[in-house]
Amino acid sequence: MVDYHVLSLEEVGGAVTDHGVALRIEDVPWVSKQLWAPDAATKNGQYYLYFPARDKEGVFRIGVAVSKRPAGPFQPDPEPIRGSFSIDPASFVDDDGQAYLYFGGIWGGQLQCWSSGKFDPQFQGPQEARGDIPALLPRVARLSDDMHSFASEVRQLEILDEHDQLLKAEDHDRRFFEAAWMHKYKGKYYFSYSTGDTHYLVYAMGDSPFGPFKYQGRILEPVLGWTTHHSIVEFKGKSYLFYHDCTLSNGVDHLRSVKMRELVYDADGKLHLAQKK
Numbered sequence: 001m002v003d004y005h006v007l008s009l010e011e012v013g014g015a016v017t018d019h020g021v022a023l024r025i026e027d028v029p030w031v032s033k034q035l036w037a038p039d040a041a042t043k044n045g046q047y048y049l050y051f052p053a054r055d056k057e058g059v060f061r062i063g064v065a066v067s068k069r070p071a072g073p074f075q076p077d078p079e080p081i082r083g084s085f086s087i088d089p090a091s092f093v094d095d096d097g098q099a100y101l102y103f104g105g106i107w108g109g110q111l112q113c114w115s116s117g118k119f120d121p122q123f124q125g126p127q128e129a130r131g132d133i134p135a136l137l138p139r140v141a142r143l144s145d146d147m148h149s150f151a152s153e154v155r156q157l158e159i160l161d162e163h164d165q166l167l168k169a170e171d172h173d174r175r176f177f178e179a180a181w182m183h184k185y186k187g188k189y190y191f192s193y194s195t196g197d198t199h200y201l202v203y204a205m206g207d208s209p210f211g212p213f214k215y216q217g218r219i220l221e222p223v224l225g226w227t228t229h230h231s232i233v234e235f236k237g238k239s240y241l242f243y244h245d246c247t248l249s250n251g252v253d254h255l256r257s258v259k260m261r262e263l264v265y266d267a268d269g270k271l272h273l274a275q276k277k
Contacts, residue, residue, distance in 0.1 A: 001025075001035040004051070006071045007258065012235070022072030023049060023065055029078050030063065032056050036109075037179070037229050041091035041147070042070070043099060048147045049074045050089035050101060052109075059119055060110050062089050062103060064148055083150050085119070086111045086139070088229070091147075092182040092209065099143040100209050101150070102157070105178035106136055106196065134166040135159075135175035138193065140210060157191065158212035159204050167215065172198045174215055179229040182209065185239075188269055192219060194228050201228050201243065203271055219263075219271055224251050232263065239263040241273070 003024040009016050025035055031053040038051035049065045049072070061080035067073060081101075087109035090102040104111045113120050115136070137159065142152035159167050159176060167175045177196025182189065191213045192203035199222035204213035220228060225246035232241055241261045249255035262274035 004035065004038060004049070004072075008071065012240075012260070012262075019071035022067075023051070023074045023076065025053070028053065028063060028065075028076045030055050030061070030080055032058065036060075036087050039090045039231070040070070041093050041099060043093055043097070043147055044145075046147075047072075047074075048091065050091050052087040052089060052103070055080065060085060060087050062086075062101070066147075077148060081149055083141070083154055085114055088178050088180055090180045090182055090231075091143070092184075094184065094209060098209075099147060100140055100182065101143055102138060102140045102180040102182050102191070104136075104138040104176070104180060106176075109178055111136055111139075133169045135169045135171065137166075138176050138180045138191075155210060157210070159191070160212050160214045162215070164214070173200060174202060178227070181231055183232045185265060186269060189213070190232070190271070192230065192232060194230075196227060199223070199226075199228060201230055201241075205269070216270060220261075220273070223247075223259075225256060226254050239265070 004022045006019045006022045034054045036052045040049045047067045047070050052062050055061050062084035063080045065074035065076035087105040093099045137156040139154050140157050141150040141154045144151040176193050179194035181192045189206045200218050201220035202218050204215045206213040223245035230243040244256040248257040264274045
């Protein structure tokens with residue numbers, strides 16, 4: 001993308017307002033090209049937009065921009081967040097006011113290039129491996145109180161199977177690929193993500209924002225379009241899944257449009273799509 005727009009709606013199913021350009025690629029001095037999927041959070045009476053883009057060396061970093069309004073325009077920091085890499089940032093502010101940033105995306109998102117702790121453009125990672133090799137893991141860091149930097153080391157986020165073992169690289173239906181998201185419900189932390197090459201939206205649950213998280217199941221089956229990216233938010237007392245597909249463009253060039261579905265929790269806290277009315 002070359003810019004970001006902010007959309008809003010007053011009622012589910014109601015009219016959608018496009019508030020215009022919130023941030024442009026030419027506004028960010030460190031970016032060479034390719035704004036990818038962003039996320040936003042509010043804290044300290046301000047709004048913070050986290051966005052991935054390629055720096056002047058072609059390496060994906062994550063930047064932050066701030067505004068007093070949720071619709072922007074956003075003013076970016078002159079440099080990316082120190083220690084950031086890869087794509088798909090998801091910002092989460094916990095009940096105690098502590099904020100976290102989750103991120104990572106394999107292949108085009110370069111996560112596999114950081115397996116040694118330093119950027120290696122030739123490293124392809126274990127994702128095509130067979131046998132007992134763990135999958136690549138998403139990343140998380142605690143954010144500073146001003147929301148502009150990391151206040152902790154970047155950590156790997158463990159996703160476990162039913163036997164409390166790390167998901168394997170060959171487990172394409174369940175392992176992490178991209179599109180990290182975090183939300184909280186009744187004291188439990190829900191980490192959801194896309195399996196990428198199999199196109200499922202799935203989730204795992206844990207007792208800490210740092211995990212570990214145990215895999216629970218699928219939220220959404222594959223949609224028309226190469227991949228799915230999402231968020232889960234509360235709106236007027238109900239939970240909703242926001243995501244995208246390509247139905248309006250009939251899949252041409254993967255042009256995407258926004259969708260939303262209501263989510264419900266069962267007695268065990270498991271997530272389900274609400275039945276369509």
